[in-house]
Amino acid sequence: MSGRPTLIGEDGLRHDNRRPDELRSIKMEVGVLKNADGSALVEFGNTKVIAAVYGPREPPAKYMLSPEKAIVRCRYHMAPFSTAERKSPAPSRREIELSKVIREALESAIFTELFPRSAIDIFIEVLQADGGTRTAGLTAASLALADAGIPMRDLIAAVAVGKIDGVIVLDIDELEDEYGEADMPVGMMPSLNQVVLLQLNGVMTREEFDAAMNLAVKGIFEVYRLQKEALSKKYMLYIEE
């Protein structure tokens, strides 16, 4: 409305006083839902995402199942109150695309061959969107899968990097996404050095892409550490009980 905001101040800090390579405050909690076989709540700053896993199971509705492996069904969905303007509940083209790339990322981590003729269902609900919802959603879904006891090659940790005012920054929020030059969500199985989600929306030189990827990897390892903490917190408490 009143023109483009300053994204990087003279002190080199971002609009919310973060350094370029600094994550937002991150919260993770595993096992937050009663009905789901696995669940997790993940917050990156004001972004708040919940994920639930059901399965392996026979799908409630009829789908073509595979005799060789579990099929994965995944929905990334935004609550009507999660966005600046109220979001219609009908799936948008954006949600259709993100459901696909998240599904493919998760599918590469799950040992689906262990569960032929069954379905693993992953439901991600964005409760509050402030940038990085797909990476927060992927991170939460991976935790929910672990919580459901579904064997995975590795957890998936994810974060978005971006380019704002020419600077490569970690974990961009919605304001930075809107006014910045590039947004690059990245998801990895960190221990296996496998990038399982990668999109670039924006313009970068070859060198900037290198810098962005390096910064993403750095952030991802931090997210990965927090994931493991959240899991051990739940399961250690169980042991203590």
Next chain:
Amino acid sequence: MSGRPTLIGEDGLRHDNRRPDELRSIKMEVGVLKNADGSALVEFGNTKVIAAVYGPREPPAKYMLSPEKAIVRCRYHMAPFSTAERKSPAPSRREIELSKVIREALESAIFTELFPRSAIDIFIEVLQADGGTRTAGLTAASLALADAGIPMRDLIAAVAVGKIDGVIVLDIDELEDEYGEADMPVGMMPSLNQVVLLQLNGVMTREEFDAAMNLAVKGIFEVYRLQKEALSKKYMLYIEE
């Protein structure tokens, strides 16, 4: 448009000269359709509703059937020309809700356990709407079920009571619904003293609720009498033939 109309005159009569406890002119006819297994046309004043029953049968499309009982499928639907403004043929949220409450009312009367692995289909079409369409529809559907020879615990008779200008009245029409304080449709299996449909849209005190329920029961027994007359009319004529 030109302000709220007078609902109860100085003589205590309603805008159409009815007493508070007076039903509109009611017409019922059973067996009005050739293809349906059972059918009925019911009019309450200007409200005109037709109901058809198919079944018990294998449903034309695939539905999950039950090995223990017949499933009931019910649609309450308004013709495009039945309302003040032309109604779009797509089902409205109101029609979805009313289909459910009518289905549940009918289901409580049908001996569904006699017809496992089958479907009983009930289609209600509102041809002209002037208040009380759901109760007229339920009344018609119950007649259509009887006409189809489907065993029931009792007929269901229904009527809406309301509160207008503070007075509890029987069988409210659309004008009274629009400008009144409360609309309470009630459906019963009269001989079994079972209320199978009850909604209150509006505000009542505890005492008014009592008065409204008592008036509803009174009206329902009158509707019940007319239902039995309509049925015996059709079936006695058959015997005479």
Next chain:
Amino acid sequence: MSGRPTLIGEDGLRHDNRRPDELRSIKMEVGVLKNADGSALVEFGNTKVIAAVYGPREPPAKYMLSPEKAIVRCRYHMAPFSTAERKSPAPSRREIELSKVIREALESAIFTELFPRSAIDIFIEVLQADGGTRTAGLTAASLALADAGIPMRDLIAAVAVGKIDGVIVLDIDELEDEYGEADMPVGMMPSLNQVVLLQLNGVMTREEFDAAMNLAVKGIFEVYRLQKEALSKKYMLYIEE
């Protein structure tokens, strides 16, 4: 915009200099797609239509199959860029109707009884619409069926005749359709003297209908000749290879 154009000039010729009984320039090519079992591209002047046939096959999605014959599935569809105003991809009522009449026309020509429990799928895409798209589509679909090796009683050849400025004309285009008095698409199995598609949109006297039908038959035999040429061109080239 600037009033009704002159459809028949003082020289008796049409706006594009054709005589009343003259076809537009027609192109036909068979086997234009790699994946389809049969395909054809047909142009009548600026009208450009492509058709593909898959089958006989098990349908990809579940449909009720017949134990006695192949079912025929047919879609007539317009590309968004094919019309004067961009067409929404959702099927219009017009496309639903035309899919039906084209399906019925094709079905009368195919020996469906040879392929019980299977489906024959015919997809017609209008790439550019300038009048006569249904007849061009039917002509192309019939070629695609032949190309797919599906046994037919005869090819179907089709063309639209019309009445403009009181004159019966052959192969009307969109301008003539819009400003003329009648449009009459006709499809035939020419060797069998069977009219398999016939619609009249407009007003004609009994005598005009006779004249229109006669002109249509004349045009259809010319289209039929071109179809056979197109088929022999493809299959003779194969033999030469």
Next chain:
Amino acid sequence: MSVTPIQPPIPKLKREAIVSALKKGARVDGRGFEDFRPITIELNPIPRRSNGSALVKLGNTSILVGVKISVERPFPDRPSEGVLQVHAEFVPLASPSFEPGPPDENAVEVARVIDRCLRESKSIDLGELVIVPGKYSWSIYNDIYLLDHDGNVTDASTLASMAALNVARLPKLVSVENDQVKIDYGTMDKQLPVKLNVVTVTLVKIGGYILLDPNLDEEILAEAKVTVGIDSGGRIVGIQKSGGGLSVSELNYAVDTAIKKSRELLTLLEKALKTV
């Protein structure tokens, strides 16, 4: 996508009865080849909510048409005309083979055929329905509701539509001032400008015989069907062939028969309308 319908098969005995009757020049319900079933027309069965309505029974086929009229913006390419829309719903009440859902191809086809017959014949003078050019005109919704399906829905629907349009009345136009229109939707005023009546006549071909007004069994058995729209001036105002093929001479016979038999329907309609 249009898909071959899987019809419930007609029992062999019934089928044979129909065909062998035809060979003797008769139909199983006693009609001759060119006879309509009994027809009744009830006018204005929906007086409170529709601007005009009619219930037509053609044998056991039952059609209710309601006409609703409101003020809307005219189409940008026809700023000086009212709008006529014909829709049809085949509600599941009407047949054991219908399911709830948006109109299927059969309902769409019936509505579009009737729409074209009314439109091309200029039966309703849409030019008289403009109020303020480019801004306000009357929109006429002619909704066809199939209540009981025993074949030949089209002819019954055309008849019911034409009857409903004839008895329909516009809401009262209270005032037009400064591009503001006031309508009293509660008061019925002038009639619609119906300039001529249109009927459709449908014939089927079974085993080489051409029959008028098929019932449902005959429709299912039919190799081909053709509907011809005829106006009160005897002009052909629309044709729709469906099903399989017909020879040119069979078509000519069908068209001639339709023109001839249209008089009966038109007379019936006019007689019914005189009772208003």
Next chain:
Amino acid sequence: MSVTPIQPPIPKLKREAIVSALKKGARVDGRGFEDFRPITIELNPIPRRSNGSALVKLGNTSILVGVKISVERPFPDRPSEGVLQVHAEFVPLASPSFEPGPPDENAVEVARVIDRCLRESKSIDLGELVIVPGKYSWSIYNDIYLLDHDGNVTDASTLASMAALNVARLPKLVSVENDQVKIDYGTMDKQLPVKLNVVTVTLVKIGGYILLDPNLDEEILAEAKVTVGIDSGGRIVGIQKSGGGLSVSELNYAVDTAIKKSRELLTLLEKALKTV
């Protein structure tokens, strides 16, 4: 179309345990017939994107409500009022038996029952929400999101809606000039005009016993269910019976119990709101 739901059967042992406990005047989770499950209300869990929000847990049932407010054109027949819309989504996250898709009849019913209770009681004074009559008014979207389903979604949803509406704030109205409205959606300003609070109380009948606040097992077993809306003045502001039949005296008992127990919910709500 509404179709009999095919429920996953409750294991026989569980069913017998529930019923035999009832015969002893108890419920398997230790509650009395008229006890609610533990209730928690969290206010404003969605502070950045919603104008007001609340997370309510009723036992294991978990409901998140977000309220969004924007300026829109009022309905033509209510030019001097704001608009309140209640929607509910039963997302597949919340139960193994839910599938993605548009709201099913259960979600529609919950939303409509709550919508009517709020509207009929005049809980929110919509008349205060007009900005320029006929042109601009505040539209309130109350979106109910079911996160975990263990029965009695309606009462939890009403409570969460009421809490969210109480804490909601309108965006800042910067200026109204020449029929142009300027809104600063980033700044939260005045509260909504909540005139009175409304709660719903739901009871079910199992084997002749009437129970308050059913959990999911009890709902599946229930022969009948009734929800009663009560406002802070003790008036009945809505009723919705679902499932099977109830006698008039059972209904009276349910209504009396609902009125009595509504005080607990209202007190709880008021207490929670005081913490803001």
Next chain:
Amino acid sequence: MSVTPIQPPIPKLKREAIVSALKKGARVDGRGFEDFRPITIELNPIPRRSNGSALVKLGNTSILVGVKISVERPFPDRPSEGVLQVHAEFVPLASPSFEPGPPDENAVEVARVIDRCLRESKSIDLGELVIVPGKYSWSIYNDIYLLDHDGNVTDASTLASMAALNVARLPKLVSVENDQVKIDYGTMDKQLPVKLNVVTVTLVKIGGYILLDPNLDEEILAEAKVTVGIDSGGRIVGIQKSGGGLSVSELNYAVDTAIKKSRELLTLLEKALKTV
């Protein structure tokens, strides 16, 4: 909801042939790992109805793009810009595994990836497409139509889109007066403001090998796929990875290869455009 697609299995022999060829540094169709299939670009195959169009064949994959341009209201948050919309339809004509229906996730993904590459690179200067700010601007619809599917739909679609946008012409703007715009849609006038060209380059990983421009068999066998958008300035203007994982070094290799090979596509495109 996105669901694991059940692919028709590739026959074992074919699979083995593909993989064993790769081990020898070759592909079954004779290409090297970094070779495109033969490419043809036909300009303006839809001259009468589209403002610009192109038919691209990439091996046996065939894509038709039509561009339609009309005057519409600009988006409220971008009052001084035209609108560019990219849509893709995978019509059932193009593959035995496609069914009619709204665009599936694959069609949505292709359209959105290309949309982002065009938008983020500022290939079309939307600022030049405003007519009256806030009221009228040119809307560009770039419709991608897949006619024959043999893999790598994205690269063929980007090329066809870029070609069609380059040859597209705006309808003639006759006059702008008093907030009224007159357009002559029948006359083609100025070109679109195309500031730079964009192509995409897609690579897949099979058995550890990275291959350019996969055909359909290779796509089905692929463990992972990545598409990189490159503009005529050599900048990266978009990336989309799909399928399974890739190491960072594999990604770097893919990006380097994409940048290198993008020159071939850009040269081809420029050559084709010179023929106009």
